[in-house]
Every structure is written in structure tokens, then in C-alpha cells.
Amino acid sequence: MKMEDMSLSGLDNTKLEALAHDVYSDLVEDACLGLCFEVHRAVKQGYFFLDETDQESLKDFEIVDQPGVDIFGQVYNQWKNKECVCPNCNRSIAASRFAPHLEKCLGMGRNSSRIANRRIASSNNTSKSESDQEDNDDINDNDWSYGSEKKPKKRKSEKNPNSPRRSKSLKHKNGELSSSVNPDLYKYNYSSGISYETLGPEELQSILTTQCGVVSEHTKKMCTRSALPDSDTMLENDGYDAADGQLIMSRLQWDGSSDISPSDSASSKASTNNSESKRPKKKKKPSALSMSSSGGGGERDKGQERERDRDRVAGSSGSTSSQNALGLPSRKKRPKLPVPPAPTIYDDLN
Amino acid sequence: MSKESQMRAAINQKLIEMGERERLKELLRAKLIECGWRDQIKALCKDVIKEKGIENVTVEDLVAGVTPKGRALVPDSVKKELLQRIRAFLAQHST
Numbered sequence: 001m002k003m004e005d006m007s008l009s010g011l012d013n014t015k016l017e018a019l020a021h022d023v024y025s026d027l028v029e030d031a032c033l034g035l036c037f038e039v040h041r042a043v044k045q046g047y048f049f050l051d052e053t054d055q056e057s058l059k060d061f062e063i064v065d066q067p068g069v070d071i072f073g074q075v076y077n078q079w080k081n082k083e084c085v086c087p088n089c090n091r092s093i094a095a096s097r098f099a100p101h102l103e104k105c106l107g108m109g110r111n112s113s114r115i116a117n118r119r120i121a122s123s124n125n126t127s128k129s130e131s132d133q134e135d136n137d138d139i140n141d142n143d144w145s146y147g148s149e150k151k152p153k154k155r156k157s158e159k160n161p162n163s164p165r166r167s168k169s170l171k172h173k174n175g176e177l178s179s180s181v182n183p184d185l186y187k188y189n190y191s192s193g194i195s196y197e198t199l200g201p202e203e204l205q206s207i208l209t210t211q212c213g214v215v216s217e218h219t220k221k222m223c224t225r226s227a228l229p230d231s232d233t234m235l236e237n238d239g240y241d242a243a244d245g246q247l248i249m250s251r252l253q254w255d256g257s258s259d260i261s262p263s264d265s266a267s268s269k270a271s272t273n274n275s276e277s278k279r280p281k282k283k284k285k286p287s288a289l290s291m292s293s294s295g296g297g298g299e300r301d302k303g304q305e306r307e308r309d310r311d312r313v314a315g316s317s318g319s320t321s322s323q324n325a326l327g328l329p330s331r332k333k334r335p336k337l338p339v340p341p342a343p344t345i346y347d348d349l350n
Numbered sequence: 351m352s353k354e355s356q357m358r359a360a361i362n363q364k365l366i367e368m369g370e371r372e373r374l375k376e377l378l379r380a381k382l383i384e385c386g387w388r389d390q391i392k393a394l395c396k397d398v399i400k401e402k403g404i405e406n407v408t409v410e411d412l413v414a415g416v417t418p419k420g421r422a423l424v425p426d427s428v429k430k431e432l433l434q435r436i437r438a439f440l441a442q443h444s445t
Contacts, residue, residue: 015354025421027378028424031375031382032420035395048399049396
């Protein structure tokens with residue numbers, strides 16, 4: 001018999017069958033052994049008997065099917081009405097508002113620095129405008145604001161009633177002083193929607209004796225800064241009053257009835273009225289008030305009016321150049337605005 | 351007989367070389383799981399473990415306690431099918 005003869009023909013069927021059975025047995029034994037190894041490992045690792053928990057433990061984790069409660073039995077909005085105490089300011093805050101409050105309170109959110117900068121800018125504006133009108137130029141470049149002092153706090157509270165940050169110093173994430181336009185704009189939101197067209201002359205008079213009355217070109221609203229008499233400058237104004245009171249009154253009456261556009265002419269008029277209200281933070285020169293007579297609106301551009309507002313000099317708008325030179329001690333503000341339009345109103349008067 | 355043993359060795363070698371043995375193994379495993387044989391053997395193992403204690407049970411204990419019963423518990427259908435495939439292989443490759 002040759003060893004290389006692999007043929008099975010020499011073997012009878014029984015042997016063949018025996019061979020097949022042997023192969024089969026080997027296979028089954030392999031399967032058993034594999035299973036034993038798995039079980040042994042599971043026992044030693046500790047996960048073999050996991051499916052044999054007792055009934056009590058099983059009951060603890062049964063699926064809950066009650067209304068108002070999830071399948072674990074937890075209530076959905078259990079913590080909604082709870083109040084948390086802020087560790088920073090020690091205030092009691094509602095849970096759902098706690099995270100935003102913390103953001104502002106600690107000064108670490110995305111918006112917190114922006115708001116802080118805005119507050120600081122506005123508070124700078126208000127304090128500055130009270131004490132020193134001249135320095136407002138750089139801050140309030142775009143606006144007529146004197147910094148209505150009573151309003152900023154109210155304005156901010158509109159935006160964020162829960163914010164405790166008014167008294168805190170906040171770190172600035174970026175160096176920006178948030179645009180001066182924005183805070184200034186807010187200052188005038190509250191101001192009445194007064195337009196000079198709608199008011200009668202008596203109303204105008206009463207308003208303008210107590211308030212600034214200058215209509216901002218940006219917001220088209222009237223500046224409601226109160227007229228604060230200044231003892232220093234009052235003396236200078238006496239002469240002015242006597243001389244030009246009549247003229248102003250007449251103009252005032254005329255102004256109330258006319259149809260004025262909210263742009264330059266309005267501000268011109270406002271400036272006129274403003275001077276009339278004798279609110280002299282700055283020194284008013286008597287000559288400056290002859291603006292009305294001059295008639296030429298040559299200087300009556302917006303820039304002039306703004307400066308006049310700040311300096312409280314009445315005559316800038318309609319006055320001649322000489323008057324302007326006199327009347328405006330510190331006109332740092334450059335007239336950004338274009339050349340004045342045709343002042344037809346005053347031409348008519350003259 | 352040596353011829354027989356040689357034959358056997360040759361056949362086994364061929365089975366492995368051609369991958370047939372692996373295929374047969376997988377087939378058997380699948381069939382045993384399907385028919386529930388695996389769970390039965392697991393239950394047997396649990397008995398052995400509880401008898402010997404978790405900490406002291408060894409692989410040999412399990413094998414010795416379970417394999418004979420395991421062999422006996424294989425369903426006939428599975429056994430027949432497997433034998434059929436083995437015979438076919440032998441017939442095909444024995445020449």
C-alpha cells in the first residue's frame with residue numbers, strides 16, 4: 001500500500017462512515033469546549049448570574065406609566081419653580097433664569113461685556129454732560145444728546161430688568177466702547193414724539209422754556225433735557241432777553257404754525273427756540289441772538305446747530321460768522337454735516 | 351490500522367486546508383444556538399458552578415461535567431445534517 005494513495009475506494013463504507021462520525025465528534029467537542037470557556041470566563045468576571053435578580057430589586061426599576069411623570073418616575077418640571085441664590089450677588093433668582101443671570105452677574109457671557117461697555121459709555125455721557133458740555137464732542141459724535149441724566153437707568157432696565165450690574169465694575173472683553181450711537185439712541189426712545197408741526201405756539205413756548213427742544217437728526221425726536229439756569233451766565237443773558245425777547249416771541253409764534261421738515265430747517269428753528277429758552281450753560285453773547293434778524297441760513301447747517309446745542313449759544317444757527325466766533329467758545333465739534341439748505345423761512349421773515 | 355490512520359490524517363488535513371472545517375464548525379454552532387442546545391448546556395454549567403462554588407470552579411470541572419451530556423443533547427436533525435455534509439466532502443475529495 002502506497003502512502004500517497006489517498007483513495008478511499010479501498011475502504012468500505014463502514015470505515016468511511018466511522019471516519020465521518022469522528023469528524024463530527026470533533027466538531028461537537030469543539031463547540032462544547034468553546035461554550036465552557038465562555039461560561040467560565042463569565043463566572044470569573046462576574047457577569048454570569050446577572051439575569052438572576054430578585055423580585056424586589058426588579059420592582060424598583062419597573063417602567064412607570066403615570067401621567068405627568070416619565071418612565072423612570074421623575075417629574076418633568078420639578079425644578080422650574082425653585083429659586084436659586086446667586087453666589088455673587090446673593091439674590092434669589094428663578095431656576096430657569098439662573099444661567100443667564102450668572103452670565104451677566106459674573107461678567108463672563110458673550111453679551112455681558114457689551115452691555116457693560118454700553119452702560120459705562122452712557123454713564124460717562126451723562127456725568128460729563130452735566131459737568132462739562134464741551135467734552136461731549138468726542139463721545140456723542142453722532143447725536144444731540146446732552147445725556148439725559150434721568151433716563152439711562154430707566155432705559156437699561158427696559159432691556160434687562162434683572163441685571164444687577166449697574167453697580168459692578170465689569171471686565172471688558174474687548175476694547176470697544178460700544179458704538180456711541182446705540183446708547184444715545186436709546187436715550188431718546190422715551191422722549192415724546194413731539195414734532196413742531198403738531199404743537200401750537202403756546203405749547204411750544206411752554207415746552208421750550210423748560211426743555212432743550214432740539215430735534216435730533218438721527219432719531220427725529222426732541223431733546224428733553226431740562227433747562228438748568230446757571231447763575232454765572234444769567235447775568236449775561238439779561239440784556240439778551242430784553243432786546244430780543246420780542247423778536248423771539250414773534251418767531252416762535254410763526255414757527256408753531258409753519259410746516260417744517262424734520263431736517264435742517266427744523267433744527268434751525270429749534271435752535272432758535274432754544275436760544276429763547278435762555279438756558280445758558282455756556283456764555284451767551286447778546287449779539288449772538290440777533291441771529292433771527294440775519295436771516296441768512298448760511299451757518300444754519302446741522303453741525304452748527306449741534307454745536308450750538310452743546311454750547312448753549314443761541315445764535316449759532318442763523319448768525320453770521322462773526323457771531324459764531326463770539327458765541328461758541330469751544331466749538332470742538334466740527335460740522336460733519338453738509339452745507340446748510342436754503343433757509344427760506346428766515347428769509348421771508350427778514 | 352495505519353492506513354486508516356493515515357487516511358484520517360489526510361482527510362483532516364484536507365478539511366482544514368480547504369477551509370471546510372471552519373465552515374462546518376460555524377454551521378454547527380449556528381444550528382446548536384438555534385435549537386436551544388446552548389442554553390441547555392449553560393443551565394448545566396450553572397448547576398456545576400453552584401455545586402462547586404463560584405470561586406473554585408475551573409474549566410476542567412465544567413468540561414468534565416458538561417461535555418458528555420452536551421454530546422448527547424445534540425438534536426438528531428443537526429447531527430444528520432452535519433454527517434451528510436462530511437460524507438459529501440469525503441466523497442468529493444477522497445479520490
